[in-house]
Structures are given as structure tokens and as C-alpha cells.
Amino acid sequence: MQNAGTDADKRPFTTHRVGARNDLIFIDFDGTISVKDTGIAVIDALDLDEAWEVEHQWRRGEIDSMECLRRQWGMVDLPPAAIYRMIDSFELDEGFNELAEAAIQIGAGLVVVSDGLDFYVDRMLGRLGWETCPGDTVLQRPRRCIPRYANHAQVTDHGVKITFPHRSDDCEQCGNCKTAHLMRLRPHFSRTIYLGDGHSDLCAARFADVVFAKDALAEDFTRAGRDFVRFDRLAEVNGVLLAPYKA
Numbered sequence: 001m002q003n004a005g006t007d008a009d010k011r012p013f014t015t016h017r018v019g020a021r022n023d024l025i026f027i028d029f030d031g032t033i034s035v036k037d038t039g040i041a042v043i044d045a046l047d048l049d050e051a052w053e054v055e056h057q058w059r060r061g062e063i064d065s066m067e068c069l070r071r072q073w074g075m076v077d078l079p080p081a082a083i084y085r086m087i088d089s090f091e092l093d094e095g096f097n098e099l100a101e102a103a104i105q106i107g108a109g110l111v112v113v114s115d116g117l118d119f120y121v122d123r124m125l126g127r128l129g130w131e132t133c134p135g136d137t138v139l140q141r142p143r144r145c146i147p148r149y150a151n152h153a154q155v156t157d158h159g160v161k162i163t164f165p166h167r168s169d170d171c172e173q174c175g176n177c178k179t180a181h182l183m184r185l186r187p188h189f190s191r192t193i194y195l196g197d198g199h200s201d202l203c204a205a206r207f208a209d210v211v212f213a214k215d216a217l218a219e220d221f222t223r224a225g226r227d228f229v230r231f232d233r234l235a236e237v238n239g240v241l242l243a244p245y246k247a
């Protein structure tokens with residue numbers, strides 16, 4: 001990324017999908033930075049069949065994500081050290097590092113938006129070598145931390161306690177409403193770019209200028225006839241978004 005310094009922002013765009021100074025990049029965490037959705041990985045690791053029933057209720061829209069998270073994590077009966085050990089075993093997409101470095105070099109804002117839990121987002125991004133900071137830090141540039149919005153959780157000897165500091169009165173589905181963040185931050189940037197994998201990304205992604213999607217989000221966008229770039233690993237996103245900076 002040595003060439004992505006100050007003169008990079010004077011380069012003409014080769015396509016509208018190339019990242020630029022003053023872009024705002026929204027990136028989902030579970031299934032996008034973590035290879036597998038962390039909640040599902042926990043359910044699978046612990047064989048929590050009842051948690052799958054809760055998951056399906058949420059996917060059918062019968063319960064909101066707050067109830068879903070509280071009930072599922074309420075079934076995790078492990079001491080903190082065992083929870084951390086499990087989280088540390090989950091695979092991450094290391095392509096995130098190049099993307100995050102490039103965002104800093106280019107002068108783009110990058111913010112992680114997760115309707116999962118901050119304790120594992122922070123811990124896993126820490127494993128990639130990053131400190132996290134509150135989401136609104138994305139408005140300050142330059143910065144060396146990863147701004148993130150997630151639901152708040154405390155891992156205690158008596159279970160994982162969850163609170164929802166970002167819940168929005170305008171949204172009945174999310175604990176941490178990605179759309180509310182996007183709408184609030186958007187005026188501070190010239191363009192928004194969204195990267196995600198799930199149904200819970202659909203609402204916010206519809207308001208983005210450029211969308212990179214995988215899995216359920218890619219299917220949703222295909223069904224809706226909307227334009228997007230399909231990806232499986234973040235290296236593919238970097239290949240498009242950072243193409244002129246990689247020469």
C-alpha cells in the first residue's frame with residue numbers, strides 16, 4: 001500500500017467502484033470479517049438445538065434481534081475463560097487488514113457495524129492487530145483504531161449480559177440499527193459503500209451507493225434486481241475497491 005498515500009486521492013477513478021477519499025465504508029462483522037457468523041458458530045460448537053429454533057423465529061421476523069440475542073446467549077452456560085477460548089478458535093478473513101489499512105491511507109472512513117456483540121468483535125479485531133473505538137470516531141481522520149457499532153455485552157461468571165445502546169425507536173427489528181447509523185453518518189461523506197452477508201444488512205445496504213454482497217445478502221439483492229458486486233472473501237473486494245492503489 002506504499003502508493004496509496006497523499007497523491008492517491010488525485011488519481012482519476014477507473015470505475016465507480018474504486019474506493020476514494022471521503023468514501024464511507026460500512027462493513028458488517030459476522031460472516032463478513034469473521035468467516036462464519038459468530039452466533040451460529042457458538043450454537044454449532046455447543047450443539048444448542050433450541051438456539052436454532054430461536055434463530056429461525058428471528059429469520060421469519062417473529063422476534064427482533066434483541067430477543068434473539070438474549071435468548072441464544074442465555075443458553076451459553078460456560079465460564080468466561082471457556083467463552084474466550086471458543087471465540088479465539090473462530091476463523092477471520094484476514095483480507096480485512098488490507099482494507100482497513102487502505103481506508104486509512106486513502107482517507108476513507110471505515111466503520112464496522114454489527115448486530116452482534118462488542119466483546120467478541122473487539123476481541124477478534126484485536127487478534128488481527130486492531131484496537132476498536134466508538135463508531136462515531138469514524139468522523140475523525142486520521143485514526144488508527146477501528147470504529148465500530150455493536151450491541152454491548154459483558155461476559156460474567158453468571159453468563160453474557162447484553163444491553164442495546166444503539167437501539168433506534170424507528171426500527172423494530174434491530175438491536176443495533178445499521179440503517180440509522182448510515183443515514184446519520186452519510187451527510188459527512190461523499191459516498192457510502194456497504195459490505196455484508198446477511199438479511200440484517202439488506203435494509204441499510206439499500207441506501208448505499210455501492211454494495212459488495214455475499215451469501216443471503218447477495219441472494220436478497222439478486223431477487224430485488226439491484227446492482228452489487230458478489231464476493232466470497234474480502235481479498236476479492238480489495239481487488240475491486242483498491243485496484244488502482246495496488247499497482
Ligand SMILES: [Mg+2]
Binds near residue numbers: 031
Ligand atoms: Mg453478517
Ligand SMILES: [Zn+2]
Binds near residue numbers: 172173176177178
Ligand atoms: Zn434497523
